[in-house]
Amino acid sequence: MKPxxxxxxxxxxxxxxxxxxxxxxxxxxxxxxxxxAELGVTKASLHYHxxxxxxxxxxxxxxxxxxxxxxxxxxxxxxxxxxxxxxxxMRIYSGVLGNEQMCLCGMLAAEHGTLPAPMRRTLQxxxxxxxxxxxxVLEQGRDNGDLRFDGSPGDVAALLLSSLEGAMxxxxxxxxxxxxxxxxxxxxxxxxVPSAAAARPRARKAARR
Amino acid sequence: MKPxxxxxxxxxxxxxxxxxxxxxxxxxxxxxxxxxAELGVTKASLHYHxxxxxxxxxxxxxxxxxxxxxxxxxxxxxxxxxxxxxxxxMRIYSGVLGNEQMCLCGMLAAEHGTLPAPMRRTLQxxxxxxxxxxxxVLEQGRDNGDLRFDGSPGDVAALLLSSLEGAMxxxxxxxxxxxxxxxxxxxxxxxxVPSAAAARPRARKAARR
DNA sequence: GTCTATAGGTGGATAGAC
DNA sequence: GTCTATCCACCTATAGAC
Numbered sequence: 001m002k003p004x005x006x007x008x009x010x011x012x013x014x015x016x017x018x019x020x021x022x023x024x025x026x027x028x029x030x031x032x033x034x035x036x037a038e039l040g041v042t043k044a045s046l047h048y049h050x051x052x053x054x055x056x057x058x059x060x061x062x063x064x065x066x067x068x069x070x071x072x073x074x075x076x077x078x079x080x081x082x083x084x085x086x087x088x089x090m091r092i093y094s095g096v097l098g099n100e101q102m103c104l105c106g107m108l109a110a111e112h113g114t115l116p117a118p119m120r121r122t123l124q125x126x127x128x129x130x131x132x133x134x135x136x137v138l139e140q141g142r143d144n145g146d147l148r149f150d151g152s153p154g155d156v157a158a159l160l161l162s163s164l165e166g167a168m169x170x171x172x173x174x175x176x177x178x179x180x181x182x183x184x185x186x187x188x189x190x191x192x193v194p195s196a197a198a199a200r201p202r203a204r205k206a207a208r209r
Numbered sequence: 210m211k212p213x214x215x216x217x218x219x220x221x222x223x224x225x226x227x228x229x230x231x232x233x234x235x236x237x238x239x240x241x242x243x244x245x246a247e248l249g250v251t252k253a254s255l256h257y258h259x260x261x262x263x264x265x266x267x268x269x270x271x272x273x274x275x276x277x278x279x280x281x282x283x284x285x286x287x288x289x290x291x292x293x294x295x296x297x298x299m300r301i302y303s304g305v306l307g308n309e310q311m312c313l314c315g316m317l318a319a320e321h322g323t324l325p326a327p328m329r330r331t332l333q334x335x336x337x338x339x340x341x342x343x344x345x346v347l348e349q350g351r352d353n354g355d356l357r358f359d360g361s362p363g364d365v366a367a368l369l370l371s372s373l374e375g376a377m378x379x380x381x382x383x384x385x386x387x388x389x390x391x392x393x394x395x396x397x398x399x400x401x402v403p404s405a406a407a408a409r410p411r412a413r414k415a416a417r418r
Numbered sequence: 419g420t421c422t423a424t425a426g427g428t429g430g431a432t433a434g435a436c
Numbered sequence: 437g438t439c440t441a442t443c444c445a446c447c448t449a450t451a452g453a454c
Contacts, residue, residue, distance in 0.1 A: 010437080024322045025322045025323050026235070026237060026319065026320050026322070026323065028235060028237040028238045029237045029320065029322065029323040031428075031429060031430080032429085032430070032431090033428075033429080033430095041437095041438070041439090042438070042439060042440080043430085043431085044431085044432080044433095044438075044439070044440080044441095045437065045438045045439070047430085047431060047432080048437060048438075049437090051431085052430080052431080053429095053430065053431095102319065106319070106375075106378070107319055109378045109379060109381075109382040110235065110311065110315070110316055110319035110320070110378055111235050111238065111319070112381060112382045113233045113234045113235070113238065114234050114235065114238040123382065124382070124383070127379065127382070127383070150395075150398065151395065155391050155395065156395070158379070158388060158391065158392065159372070159376065159391070159392045159395050159396070161375075161379065162372060162375040162376040162378070162379045162380075162388075162392055163368070163371060163372040163375050163376070163392075164375070165375040165378060165379065166315075166370075166371040166372050166373070166374040166375020166376065166378065167368070167371040167372070167375065169315070169318045169319055169371070169374060169375065169378075170318060170336065170367070170370065170371045170374065171371075172318075172321060173318040173321045173332065173333070173336070174333070174336070179367060179371075182364050182367065182368070183367065183368045183371055183372075186359075186360065186364065186365070186368050187368070189359065190399050219419080240446075240447060240448080241447085241448070241449090242446075242447080250419095250420070250421090251420070251421060251422080252447095252448085252449085253420075253421065253422080253423090253449090253450085253451095254419065254420045254421070256448085256449065256450080257419060257420075258419090260449085261448080261449080262447095262448065262449095
């Protein structure tokens with residue numbers, strides 16, 4: 001039995017609203033006043049749960065990373081092929097963009113120059129975890145023949161992650177999610193699979209010139 | 210002879226400092242006070258040249274786009290091959306990143322949700338111009354055999370631009386320009402040239418598995 | 419064109435009552 | 437835990453002297 005936990009969990013509600021605000025307006029574009037207004041509480045009570053904004057920011061990243069790690073575990077449990085896993089990975093970002101939001105950490109990466117040091121370190125960790133997961137999937141896929149690419153899995157993972165973040169940013173700026181979809185499909189086709197994406201390896205190359 | 214122009218040009222000096230501030234701290238991360246302090250003038254005199262911050266922001270984008278258009282013209286004048294033009298294009302961004310700065314417009318794209326409407330429109334135009342130039346180079350390169358890629362030049366241009374912006378953002382966040390270099394080389398190799406990059410078309414593909 | 423001075427607002431953060 | 441009240445730093449912007 002739970003002893004005396006707050007049932008709807010104030011902390012969680014604050015984090016949810018704050019996360020959405022950062023993902024739409026950026027860390028320097030939202031304030032305690034915004035959160036307070038949306039939740040119908042005062043700024044002071046927010047400071048009770050999150051003493052400083054740097055504190056709030058750090059915990060936002062930590063929660064975001066946790067939810068990502070969970071999602072990645074689900075992907076590994078529910079899919080077998082490397083290509084399908086990459087697809088699912090990209091679909092996570094698709095979902096974020098569908099809500100007209102930017103990836104929390106992509107947004108913070110842009111604001112890196114003004115972030116408190118603790119947030120920078122936590123942010124780094126998020127990217128490291130993502131890149132490591134992608135590299136693992138890429139390597140396994142290459143080794144069992146699902147995927148084909150040149151160079152190290154780590155380098156490809158880094159480019160993949162960068163491209164996804166950039167594509168989200170531009171697609172959101174254009175207000176056109178199709179831009180993101182187009183980018184992900186091409187990335188999968190180029191890096192992932194000269195075999196599976198087109199069901200006929202050379203057919204599409206013939207479309208050149 | 211020049212009649213009575215302000216020699217070091219106050220407006221230009223303001224724009225230069227402001228641009229650097231936006232590219233390192235973001236539009237919501239700098240203030241008139243920052244510029245004033247660096248130039249040794251007062252905030253009030255800045256407002257004389259740029260009445261509102263939205264005004265300043267819009268003119269920053271316009272100037273950034275102009276300098277880009279000039280650079281693109283130089284590239285077209287000095288190089289012939291599509292691949293070399295793409296390389297030169299990427300080198301522009303490399304130079305920006307080398308100063309530990311983000312692309313002005315990539316930064317603003319992240320902050321899109323909080324930008325004044327006039328800035329949003331001007332920003333869009335910058336991306337349109339870049340994408341159009343890239344698409345033109347890609348199409349010409351494909352038609353004369355310099356480049357090979359599937360799909361429309363426009364789609365590839367969009368991915369290329371997105372990937373570059375994303376790669377800049379992440380590389381700057383990691384404080385590691387090599388991450389950007391690695392990304393651009395791979396992009397050139399994948400999209401640009403199964404022939405020129407490796408001087409031996411199939412050799413690198415053979416490195417799979 | 420640049421200054422001083424200031425308006426009017428919002429930022430993050432704290433003290434202390436309830 | 438949440439409130440009222442308040443602090444002080446900073447923000448964008450303007451008025452008016454020089």
